[in-house]
Amino acid sequence: MHGTARRATLLWAALIAATALTWWVGEGGASGPAILALLAAISIVKGGIVILDFMALRHAPLMWRLITLGWISLVWVLIGLAYWKGLSQ
Amino acid sequence: MSTPLALTIPPQAATPRLAGDLAIWIFILAELLAFGVFFAAYAFTRANHIALFDAEQQALHRGAGALNTVLLLTASYFVVRAVQAAEHRAAAIAARWLLAAIGCAGSFVVVKLFEYVAAFEQGISLSSSPFHMFYLSLTFFHFMHVILGMVILGALWRGAREGRYRPGDMNGLETGAAYWHMVDLVWLILFPLVYVIH
Incomplete structure (x- = not known):
């Protein structure tokens, strides 16, 4: 139920690569709605890997995937709304 | 003839199953809610x-x-590798993976403490600005979860050394593992939100 070692290692490598991308965007100093959308997408993909594979919710009843994936999506929607509110001031 | 033992191992994930105690998952949902409110409060204050x-x-x-x-x-x-090792009846290897995980968690604590010391040397405190209030309280709230996570990983390490986790008896290990993954999960929002997005 917890997959293979090879799959876990590949997912770990993807998570580290995604972290490097977030750091690189930060060092570049870029900002704006497109950058926010990119960083949110990276965070949701990384969170999705942790939720589905590491926490093994891929094999859990659907409700648990809906709650956890819904949580990370909702948090980023709220962050997006707040960002938009800040832009329009 | 194959060993009858093989027949006692249930087929992999035939029916949907939550890895770990239901109680820890209820606790995890409460934690996610608390962090979610905290993140939204940061974003709207910003x-x-x-x-x-x-x-x-x-x-x-x-x-x-x-x-x-x-x-x-x-x-x-x-931690995932430790769970996989225990599923393959390799308790000693599972214990080593858990020890490695504790090492990473301990390194996180050291890095964070260096950040806190640097911040305090610059006169940063909870009352120095709204940003610093959020930065310190959000990261410290998470920091305390890392500390609790290390205690849990330590208990799992001891359990693995005593050979307590094996196929069909994985609940304790999966329960602790789920908590640790939650500590990781919330940081995946905290880092871009507090350190990068502007």
Whole structure:
């Protein structure tokens, strides 16, 4: 139920690569709605890997995937709304 | 003839199953809710103090934040390997993976303490600005979860050394593992939100 070692290692490598991308965007100093959308997408993909594979919710009843994936999506929607509110001031 | 033992091992994930105790998952949902409210509060407070938040965020050490992300993710990966090892009846190997995870978690704590010391030397405190209030309280709230996570990983390490986890008896290990992954998961929002987005 917890997959293979090879799959876990590949997912770990993807998570580290995604972290490097977030750091690189930060060092570049870029900002704006497109950058926010990119960083949110990276965070949701990384969170999705942790939720589905590491926490093994891929094999859990659907409700648990809906709650956890819904949580990370909702948090980023709220962050997006707040960002938009800040832009329009 | 194959050993009858093989027949007692249930088929892999035939029916949907939650890995770990239902109680820890209820607790995890409560934690996710608390962090979610905290993140939204940060974002909406920032909307009213954009220049201040952006200027003070610039002074944070993004490299330290990224390094800590790598340490948490690697600890999570090691915990997954420990669970997989225990599923394959390799308790001693599972214990070694857990020890490696504790090492990563401990390194996270050291990096974070260096960040806190640097911040305090610059006179940063909870009352120095709205950004610093959020930066310190959000990261310290998470920091305490890392400390509890290390205690749990330590208990799992002891359990693995005593050979307590094996196929059909994985609940304790899966329960602790789920908590650790939650500690990792919330940082995956915290890092871009507090260290990068402006």
